[in-house]
Amino acid sequence: MSRWLRQHRYACLVALRRLWSQPFSSLSNILVISLTLAIPIIAASVLVSAQPVVRQIPVSPEVTLFLQPGAAAGSAAQLARRLQDEHPQEIQAVRVVAREDALKTLKANPSWADALSVLPSNPLPDAVVVTLHESAGLAKQASALAQEWRQLDHVDSVQLDSEWVRRLEAILGFVRIGLGLLAIGVALVVLATVFNTVRMQALTQREEIGVARLVGATESFVRRPFLYLGALTGVISCLVAIALSALALNPLNAALARLANSYGTQVVLRLPESLNLLLAVVIVAILAALSARWSVTRNTRF
Structure with a gap:
């Protein structure tokens, strides 16, 4: 050795x-x-x-449905229940973001507080945030659902939040x-x-x-x-x-x-x-x- x-x-x-x-x-x-x-x-x-x-960053796609500004109060909650009933297999969770809550969140941000303080009324719409289940064809499925939900009543626009992720x-x-x-x-x-x-x-x-x-x-x-x-x-x-x-x-x-x-x-x-x-x-x-x-x-x- x-x-x-x-x-x-x-x-x-x-x-x-x-x-x-x-x-x-x-x-x-x-x-x-x-x-x-x-x-x-x-x-x-x-x-x-x-x-x-x-x-x-959350990978599960969140599809956000923005309602029309003139939608009646309670329309967001009704839409959330409808989506949950029609797509129980695809949807993991649904939550409603009221326009008042969204405005309060933005005002808490100093970058937006001054700009929002001069507005005469709340310009934000009610929104429904839908979180989808993970699946093999998740991206394709999320795009198809977003396209379908754009045709619903009182829906102004649909945003697929996690596509860029x-x-x-x-x-x-x-x-x-x-x-x-x-x-x-x-x-x-x-x-x-x-x-x-x-x-x-x-x-x-x-x-x-x-x-x-x-x-x-x-x-x-x-x-x-x-x-x-x-x-x-x-x-x-x-x-x-x-x-x-x-x-x-x-x-x-x-x-x-x-x-x-x-x-x-x-x-x-x-x-x-x-x-x-x-x-x-x-x-x-x-x-x-x-x-x-x-x-x-x-x-x-x-």
């Missing part, structure tokens, strides 16, 4: 010495991989930060797929960069490797420092990429805060969880080591 540890410690030290002996080449390779890795990390930060915002979910799904494809592209860049780095190191150490074989060095002894070279390059590049991403999020959050404040909300971009970042470092190190093994196998056959 102690012999095995000594061999790996020696291989790690040799890899570090080779990185240090060519600082410009090593730094160039690390920067290339780091900048490439920073792109999916920032994209993942945006996706991770957007998901809680979407989860806070489903569009947002579709966009997030598209972003996830794009992020997966981007991760594949980044993996290919890491493999190619490490492969070329190890290839140049193997060609540079060609004579040294030949002498080592002549004195009885095994293939694993020859290859092991190159594997550590690839793995160390991947780990250092990942750490640099995480640091660059954290720095990039500062100006992005400042710009996003100004945009979010104009909408009266707060959104902050954060890096993915530490466990996910650690997993990414391990995956990149394994990919880099595999690429190094492939490169040293191909370029030390002499």
Whole structure:
């Protein structure tokens, strides 16, 4: 066991010495991989930060029926009972929002209070808010019901409130797929960069490797420092990429805060969880080591 540890410690030290002996080449390779890795990390930060915002929005579609301004008092309650009786399977809940209650809610908002105070009368209509049950064809069913209810008496307009939420979910799904494809592209860049780095190191150490074989060095002894070279390059590049991403999020959050404040909300971009970042470092190190093994196998056959 102690012999095995000594061999790996020696291989790690040799890899570090080779990185240090060519600082410009090593730094160039690390920067290339780091900048490439920073792109999916920032994209993942945006996706991770957007998901809680979407989860806070009710996904079950709420169809709002606005009654005509001249509708008689009690028409909203009658309409609510009618809808509940005619569509018991589709409707989960029905509530009536009286025009007086809607006006009080708006007046409680400082942004609307001054504007509403100068109005001679209440311009808001009574409304019936219908929450639908979840189902497989929910979006299509909600659109069909909204179209049907537009033809009812005393109904001025019908609004499908949650349709944009489903569009947002579709966009997030598209972003996830794009992020997966981007991760594949980044993996290919890491493999190619490490492969070329190890290839140049193997060609540079060609004579040294030949002498080592002549004195009885095994293939694993020859290859092991190159594997550590690839793995160390991947780990250092990942750490640099995480640091660059954290720095990039500062100006992005400042710009996003100004945009979010104009909408009266707060959104902050954060890096993915530490466990996910650690997993990414391990995956990149394994990919880099595999690429190094492939490169040293191909370029030390002499």
